[in-house]
Amino acid sequence: MLLIDCPFCGAHAEIEFRYAGEADLARPSAAAGDGAWIEFLYFRRNPMGLHAERWRHTHGCGRFFNALRDTVSDRFVATYKPGEAPPAAAAAADHDR
Amino acid sequence: MADLASLRASAFDSQPPDSTALRIHALGPSLRLVLRAKAPATVAAGAAFGPALPEQACRAAENGMRAALWLGPDEWLLIASESESPALPAALERALAGKPHALVDVSHRDAGLEIAGPMAATALNAGCPLDLDPEAFPPGACARTLFAKCEITLWRRDAARFHVLFARSFAAYMSDYLDEVRRELAAAPEAG
Numbered sequence: 001m002l003l004i005d006c007p008f009c010g011a012h013a014e015i016e017f018r019y020a021g022e023a024d025l026a027r028p029s030a031a032a033g034d035g036a037w038i039e040f041l042y043f044r045r046n047p048m049g050l051h052a053e054r055w056r057h058t059h060g061c062g063r064f065f066n067a068l069r070d071t072v073s074d075r076f077v078a079t080y081k082p083g084e085a086p087p088a089a090a091a092a093a094d095h096d097r
Numbered sequence: 098m099a100d101l102a103s104l105r106a107s108a109f110d111s112q113p114p115d116s117t118a119l120r121i122h123a124l125g126p127s128l129r130l131v132l133r134a135k136a137p138a139t140v141a142a143g144a145a146f147g148p149a150l151p152e153q154a155c156r157a158a159e160n161g162m163r164a165a166l167w168l169g170p171d172e173w174l175l176i177a178s179e180s181e182s183p184a185l186p187a188a189l190e191r192a193l194a195g196k197p198h199a200l201v202d203v204s205h206r207d208a209g210l211e212i213a214g215p216m217a218a219t220a221l222n223a224g225c226p227l228d229l230d231p232e233a234f235p236p237g238a239c240a241r242t243l244f245a246k247c248e249i250t251l252w253r254r255d256a257a258r259f260h261v262l263f264a265r266s267f268a269a270y271m272s273d274y275l276d277e278v279r280r281e282l283a284a285a286p287e288a289g
């Protein structure tokens with residue numbers, strides 16, 4: 001069983017959660033132009049390795065949060081609340097890759 | 098070769114065996130309210146309700162027949178006796194007046210079961226992935242989670258007594274699944 005550590009209510013089984021896409025996508029202004037909007041709407045990083053993602057604890061506390069997940073091993077390196085920066089150690093591991 | 102004939106159960110056996118180790122019965126109706134709010138509305142709601150709303154994740158607070166279950170960082174399930182409707186919701190609305198909140202009566206949305214006995218946690222774990230060891234999920238703990246394909250709100254009342262709430266349209270699914278669990282546990286009672 002894969003446990004995901006919800007930053008609001010602790011470690012729970014994976015089936016209680018839903019993936020919700022790449023994290024930290026900033027919505028462009030209405031005047032930003034087609035290029036910026038195409039980038040925002042359609043292009044994703046899809047990395048091999050650490051990926052900042054949004055998850056929702058759908059069948060639990062119901063809250064969205066962010067996770068750093070390794071797309072190769074499926075290991076959750078860190079989870080953190082929306083608006084927070086990823087923990088420094090996890091970000092350093094990201095940099096080392 | 099194993100004596101399979103004596104172990105055979107018909108696919109159509111309807112009554113699961115009764116057991117003192119696992120007792121399941123329906124919970125009667127009660128007043129249930131979902132409150133979505135942040136401080137200071139949560140403080141006002143707690144003062145009007147009786148038990149203050151628990152701040153700790155996955156914990157319930159009780160006061161007599163009233164209970165407040167933490168469901169999310171800004172979400173609580175308030176349970177009270179059915180006879181408190183409509184006075185209690187009205188009192189809460191008065192206490193919350195002018196403070197941003199959502200108070201929704203869900204009394205008729207859910208059905209409930211009490212699952213009790215020394216095998217209660219084992220039976221629940223047949224469909225629920227939560228760690229129900231008393232260390233991890235002690236009496237007074239509560240959580241929204243899953244029982245097989247049904248979303249449930251699980252509340253541990255005592256070491257061996259749980260309340261399970263779920264949408265009433267899942268009642269047949271839940272009772273069929275729990276009947277299967279009872280047959281399974283009766284066939285292998287030492288599994289727990």
Ligand SMILES: [Zn+2]
Pocket residue numbers: 006007008009010057060061062063
């Ligand atoms: Zn959660």
